[in-house]
Amino acid sequence: MKCHLILFMLISFLSFAQESQTDHSYYDSVNLQVGYQFSFEGPNERNYHLLEIGVNKLHYGGRHGGGFQYGIGSEIGLNTEDFLLGPKIGGVIYYQFVVLGSELVTYTNFDSWTLRYVPIIGLGGNGYSLTIKPQVILTNKNFNPINKVSVQLSASIPLWKEKTDR
Template sequence: MTRLFSVLFFLFYGCMFPQLKFDTLSPRRLKTTVTPAILVGYHYAGDAKDNTETFRASQMHIIEVVFAKIIEYGGNHGAAKVYYVGSDFIFNNRYDFFMAPKIGVSSSAGIALGAEVQFQTNFEKVIPRVMPYFGFGGGGGKLTVGYNFRLLKAENFPINTLQIGITWPIKRFKEKTI
């Protein structure tokens, strides 16, 4: 019983008083930085749009390359906001190659939330889509799960809807402190 009480006490104490006193007096407390960066990511989508497609035919491997503006709000427990523009390069087992130029925004403070507008194309037709996503992230990097929603009523271009992925900044340029 005393062990259970000790464990519950430390668990409660850690939840209620997680920060140390010097944490709030940190010189990084009010520091906000803006950093241009290049982000690269890999996403995977394996769900079939309908039951006529096989799992193997519907697999998609997506390489993401974007230019981003990362705004980090300082402190030891800071947050980040990312605006980006770029493209997805999509390899599909059934329909070969297509791409998706996109623009998006995300915010993260441990939990990442964001959305992007994509214009998926096979160079013959263009399908606009919006993809909200959520996951874990910070400092411009993220591990997310997203779902593509179509913006046109009729479309005959089969695109997977659910995807998981990871994105990370590979090159940061000169940061500016605000």
């Protein structure tokens, strides 16, 4: 009995070190989104590099680290033949380390344009993501300023953050 009591006390004292120190609160934030996109696998013979910049609103938190974001932005071609601009609107859902979402992007060189639906799947969280973005061409299939698949690394820089009640 004495041995069981000592064992019980030791286990009880060890459990104090297991108290949670993490923040399970919920937050709303407005972020500056910056990213680099590598476009490959498509009709063009070369790979393209794009810069992403935008503003998004993010709601995240909780025990499992889920959240969602939506926002607007633009993709700018860094090594395209002509100046390329891609205004876009999109949304993403995060759950632990999984990222799922979609975007609508209109690429233009100011002579021609194409509208593309872009599903998003990858790894990340509320401040960063590494995603694969296949593109579905909706209009003007002859205008191919970039390739059909890209990999993107992006980060969200908080401009404003507020604790919320869920």
